[in-house]
């Protein structure tokens with residue numbers, strides 16, 4: 540109940556020009572504005588810039604619309620423990636600059652003009668809905684989870700920490716999860732510190748991704764590339780044709796049938812490949828801190844590898860040994876594994 544009186548304490552800031560009106564969610568020193576119903580947003584009528592935080596109460600029911608607001612410096616969030624289950628669409632049609640939006644349950648999120656943000660966290664409440672972040676260029680974190688029909692992040696170029704796209708909330712793989720499977724199209728993404736795609740995902744496209752892992756991670760160990768996909772009739776192919784630098788970890792789990800990293804040159808990466816679909820691997824990687832190849836494998840070609848650190852091989856089934864497999868097995872001395880290559884078969 541600590542927000543009880545906050546919304547009454549809403550105050551207007553300085554007005555700077557005929558059209559611009561700066562508003563605050565609460566008066567100085569107050570807690571965030573707690574909104575329990577859509578009509579409370581009427582206090583922002585005419586505001587073009589808002590500072591302060593808004594918490595959407597668990598009991599909130601309906602859409603959340605702020606028209607005419609171009610700047611929101613602060614945090615719009617649902618209750619962290621008990622997100623509003625009846626929150627419908629969040630419509631911020633004019634917003635360009637955003638601090639943070641953190642919605643633990645939402646149906647549609649239309650923020651078509653937002654160009655930059657600190658953190659964006661959107662968890663789908665139902666079995667369908669749209670994310671429109673079509674103008675977003677840069678953010679610190681972008682986390683989108685759940686059964687979205689469309690996720691528009693067509694301009695997103697830089698995610699300084701975590702870019703996460705999951706077909707289920709929580710980003711796990713759950714055996715009983717049914718479609719829809721989400722499509723993750725990141726046509727403009729060039730740089731991120733961590734990219735995760737997980738759960739019910741049917742396709743991933745990262746044609747311009749060049750660097751994954753370029754600065755100290757905010758959360759220990761969260762740096763690199765993680766692909767953890769729900770198995771389905773159509774397994775996922777992950778191809779990052781321009782990715783030249785990868786630091787952190789490279790993890791591939793579940794229904795992944797293709798991993799192609801044909802431009803890798805630089806980086807410091809620990810690799811774990813443990814796919815359930817027969818996986819086809821092609822990478823120009825040169826060095827790794829460890830290289831664990833487990834799960835189901837169909838083919839592997841690592842033409843440029845020099846030093847893989849500690850190597851563990853436990854893939855299935857037995858495969859004809861090519862140059863790569865032969866060289867990998869040389870790095871596992873004394874193994875009695877029947878898969879072991881003693882000569883290159885052709």
Ligand SMILES: *[C@@H]1O[C@H](CO)[C@@H](O)[C@H](O)[C@H]1NC(C)=O
Nearest residue numbers: 614616617618619639641658
């Ligand atoms: C925004 O609010 C959410 C929910 O209360 C919280 O988890 C998050 O840390 C906040 N973010 C910022 C940047 O204040």
Ligand SMILES: *[C@@H]1O[C@H](CO)[C@@H](O)[C@H](O)[C@H]1NC(C)=O
Nearest residue numbers: 752753754755786805806807
């Ligand atoms: C990432 O890898 C590059 C190339 O090896 C290296 O120069 C850079 O320092 C690394 N960055 C981090 C944060 O590990």
Ligand SMILES: *[C@@H]1O[C@H](CO)[C@@H](O)[C@H](O)[C@H]1NC(C)=O
Nearest residue numbers: 837838839840858859861862
């Ligand atoms: C071995 O490498 C070749 C390319 O050199 C590739 O075409 C083939 O599929 C690979 N075989 C296996 C079993 O990985």
